Amino acid sequence: MLNITLLGTGSPMPDPHRAGPATLISGAGEHYLVDAGRGVLMRMAAAMVGAGNLTAVLLTHLHSDHITDLNDVITSRWVMTFEPTALTIVGPVGTQEVVDHIVASLGPDIGYRIEHHEDLQGYGFTPVKVIEVSDGEIDLGGTVKISCAPTDHRPVHPTVGFRFEHEGASAVTAGDTVPCEGLDRLCEGAGALVHTVIRKDVIANIPMQRMQDTLDYHSSPEEAAQTAARGGVDTLVMTHYVPTFPSGGGDDWKALAAEHFDGDIELGDDLHRVEVRVRD
Numbered sequence: 001m002l003n004i005t006l007l008g009t010g011s012p013m014p015d016p017h018r019a020g021p022a023t024l025i026s027g028a029g030e031h032y033l034v035d036a037g038r039g040v041l042m043r044m045a046a047a048m049v050g051a052g053n054l055t056a057v058l059l060t061h062l063h064s065d066h067i068t069d070l071n072d073v074i075t076s077r078w079v080m081t082f083e084p085t086a087l088t089i090v091g092p093v094g095t096q097e098v099v100d101h102i103v104a105s106l107g108p109d110i111g112y113r114i115e116h117h118e119d120l121q122g123y124g125f126t127p128v129k130v131i132e133v134s135d136g137e138i139d140l141g142g143t144v145k146i147s148c149a150p151t152d153h154r155p156v157h158p159t160v161g162f163r164f165e166h167e168g169a170s171a172v173t174a175g176d177t178v179p180c181e182g183l184d185r186l187c188e189g190a191g192a193l194v195h196t197v198i199r200k201d202v203i204a205n206i207p208m209q210r211m212q213d214t215l216d217y218h219s220s221p222e223e224a225a226q227t228a229a230r231g232g233v234d235t236l237v238m239t240h241y242v243p244t245f246p247s248g249g250g251d252d253w254k255a256l257a258a259e260h261f262d263g264d265i266e267l268g269d270d271l272h273r274v275e276v277r278v279r280d
């Protein structure tokens with residue numbers, strides 16, 4: 001069985017009610033954090049999962065809104081556990097360099113804490129292990145089976161989506177992407193697809209070039225629905241709402257998706273949870 005928790009349903013725009021992009025996939029007692037946007041550890045705390053409980057962090061791409069609180073995950077993993085528990089971070093090529101820079105930026109903090117807490121002097125800083133991926137299976141040694149494939153968020157490149165499988169349940173996390181062959185492969189027969197979306201029909205009418213620029217590298221609810229339909233997916237879970245909508249809203253988003261997909265469609269507030277159905 002797998003559970004999806006939408007930790008952060010927001011976007012780069014700061015929102016008092018929506019944290020940045022982050023999704024938790026849980027199953028078999030394992031917790032996989034997909035992306036680490038603004039406020040991720042606050043939302044994880046609400047979901048009763050701490051940084052020390054994460055089996056791994058998986059990054060779909062290196063856009064700031066998807067990784068801005070990775071430093072918090074790294075630090076909290078270290079100082080909130082009482083024995084060295086290495087953190088595994090999976091991501092596209094380029095992830096190692098970004099993580100190296102984050103850890104370098106934490107240098108003064110790491111120094112202060114090791115100097116001040118005698119018990120930390122025994123083992124120093126928790127190691128961070130980065131695995132760069134592009135396509136195929138990812139062996140993290142857990143029970144949940146994980147694979148990835150390239151997505152298309154160009155000019156942001158490379159980017160990846162992930163598929164999680166456990167005892168007949170499967171969930172795909174697309175990240176930011178337009179419809180593409182790699183995502184189609186991941187979605188084939190999946191129980192659920194978690195897809196970031198933007199309302200292109202709304203944004204196209206906003207006379208700001210910087211908003212218009214986002215149209216060509218994101219999927220609309222309609223496009224996400226078409227991807228879900230092509231893959232024969234049971235449930236489409238939309239997240240990363242641009243523009244945002246109030247709590248309890250989103251029926252118009254669902255209606256747009258429903259024109260192209262006749263499965264279940266889920267969206268909602270941060271911490272919205274979806275149980276992935278087991279397929280026969």
Ligand SMILES: [Zn+2]
Pocket residue numbers: 061063153156176
């Ligand atoms: Zn992005």
